[in-house]
Amino acid sequence: MIITRTWLEEFIDISKISTDEICKTLNSIGLEVDSVEKLSIAPKVVVGKVLEKVKHPDADKLNICQVDIGDQTVQIVCGAKNVDAGQFVPVAIVGCDLGNDFIIKAAKLRGVESNGMICSSTELGLAKLNDGILELDDSIGKLVLGKELREYSTLNDEIIEVELTANRGDCLSIYGMARELGAFYNIPMLELDKQVKHNNLGIGQVLEVECDSNIDSSLLFKAVDFTNFKLNVLHRLRTGILGKYQDANDVKNVLTYATHTTGVILNAYSKEKTIKNNNLNVLKIKKDEQGFDNAYGIEQLSKICVEHNEIDLNDTNFIVEASYINPEFISKKVFETKIKTGEVYYKASRGSEPDIEFGIDYFSSFVSKFGGSIYRGNETFIEDKEKLTLDIVLEKLMQ
DSSP states (O other), X not given: XXXXXXXXXXTSOOTTSOXXXXXXXXXXXXXXXXXXXXXXXXXXXXXXXXXXXXXXXXXXXXXXEEEEOSSOEEEEEEOOTTOOTTOEEEEEOTTOBOSTTOBOOOEEETTEEEOSEEOOTGGGTSOOOOSSOOOBOGGGSOOOTTOBGGGOTTTSOEEEEEEOOTTOGGGSSHHHHHHHHHHHHTOOOOOOOOOOOEEEEEGGGTEEEEEOTTOOSEEEEEEEEOTTOOOOHHHHHHHHHTTXXXXXXXXXXXXXXXXXXHOOEEEEEEXXXXXEETTEEEEEEEEOTTSOEEEESSSEEEETTTEEOOOOTTOSEEEEEEEEOOHHHHHHHHHHHTOOOOTHHHHHHHOOOSOHHHHHHHHHHHHHHTTOXXXXXXXXXXXXXXOOOOOOOHHHHTO
16 A cells, blocks of 8 residues: 555644654554655756747757746757647756766757756656656646755655555555544544535436446446546656556546545446437446446446446546445455456455545545536435444443
């Protein structure tokens, strides 16, 4: 389980607790810390803005960029395909040592002067996002031209990897780990922003879910238009730390991010792959021949909590699903049938977060902040279960 300090701080105030102390605490409560890594961007890497980009006269793959770095504008020859005017970018200025004796010097590239380098995420020691330069935005903090990137705490984060035993599915999320630390230190969890920007349509105007009565999963569905959604750089980098970032697939990335954050298993189905019934998109939830809950449209769309299909990059309108299934039940059924499982089964079989409303609320609020359009209402299929109570006499407990 991978957590970072700044990610935890979205749920709990640990400003007065060192990372070393947190690691000792985790070890003491049975959550073994496997490794700790401090991200530290080199000095003399600053925020810049590309003012102009023109093609190099003697090299098809090079561009000549004029870059504002606060106290001056420098000319940099850049070979990245995705560099463009108007971008805020990390700039290693002349004299910067990026490590391994990689020192930035003034040079001439095909006869054109270049004074610095526009950097990719990996050149800064961060997670890989693409094969080009890293485009910055204010998710890391207010962008100030000329300010060194090592001053942005969200980028210079501390990554903690925890080795979890199979019975600690409750800690397979940032929220779960924060909850454990909060209980240990007696620190309240921070209240999350639940504001959602809805569009003018209700989910019932676009979606109908037909769910058989014998399913074993608890399910909740939302309709989301991702047309104007863009995942920002901070959350892309965090997804990259997990080793699960997919370039040009923000829908998949935000599902990964929200699932890792909340512990609630999230999935999405393209509306184009649902069954059309007049103006409605119909999604069917029923068991397959082996008794597993499945989602169907014009084809099988997923084996719920066992194996998810790939996200369709050609659509921007999706049905988002939050799910939970009893881990003992699904583990036993998979063992008996020996079926193929996907990555999602790891969380489901160990016990994902059962509060699926919490997961979908977090997801909806998050997506709407960054351009997503959420349809009002939801389709919910949660089995009502009698709450179990335990009477405790505190006086006897204290004896």
